[in-house]
Amino acid sequence: MRDAFTLFVRLIVYHMDQDDPKKCTAKRLLKFGEVKFVKTVWSLPRGCILLNPFSKIVLSPDDCKYSNNGLAALDCSWAEAEKSFDTIKSRVQGRILPFLVPSNPVNYGKPGKLSTAEAFAGALFILGEEAQARKILSSFNWGEEFFKINRELLEGYSKSKNQDEVLDFQEKYLKGIKNRKGSTEEI
Template identity: 35%
Template sequence: MELEVKPRIYVVRLGGDNPKLSTALKLVRLGYAVRIHAKEIPPHSVVLNPFSREILKPSDSALLRRYGVVVLDTSWNSGLEDLRSMVGRRRYEQRVLPVLKAGNPINYGVLTKLSSVEAVAAALYITGFKRYSLEILSKFKWGLTFYELNKEYLERYSSTKSAEELIKVQNEILRSMGLQP
């Protein structure tokens, strides 16, 4: 089911990488996202954090629709401590994305090492905002490459009914890649 509302997208810039190459800041420049400080994260919004213990699931769509999605923009090389420090904060809903392959030129094909725009697009797709997800990806030369690499996975994740079912699907995907969950 395609949801009509376009969730608000927030960017918390933690630094650590070249701002000119930041996909999150490009979303801000294009008018798709609003840049905020960490202390301004809206209560109950979904914060994408790779260190969260709770996985993003389709039923999180109500949270995205009402409160928005927040991407923590930092470098995979130098910003991981900033991300870890945010785990456990209760004001907002932190979620980790299920396993996906990066389509960006820097980490192409690497599992879970997504750019900010890939993370936001995946969250939107999984929670039912598929057209909006593809619209955002289309603003990047390689954006639809991410979609093509992950189309089957995104569809399977978006059709699950619970976190348990989503994790089961993720484990099946990992096994199909020759990896042990």
């Protein structure tokens, strides 16, 4: 949750120009004034939360203490992601998002392959900023679908207190999916 003087979480994108510009959700967020682009690692605010799919620490509501410094994403091609994230480990609080399912047309239904806009929305929701999360996805025709297919997950994560509770909720949720499927396949 924001303090009395801050109305929203600053969203920063370290943009690497590796994706098709027509499919780049970060560029659309920039067009609507929802994010700020930076061109160098050193332009990321010190201590901000960096959404990093290779981090060992899971984002939780407890991380809202860092959100005053901003929430950042590295916008790059999934093919180049691991190499790109290795270059910016210092200066930031790296966090991986818990299990979420994308609704964007490029990676629909492929767990973890979120667009930059979906990653921001998921993180904001978990940090208690649901209104801002919904606002940034409102400019995408598939935006509301993200909240529908992840409703139970987002609500569970946002009600957790810390990383351990987020991981416990995620584990219970995934076990429930396996039990409903009646299979031992990995999700």
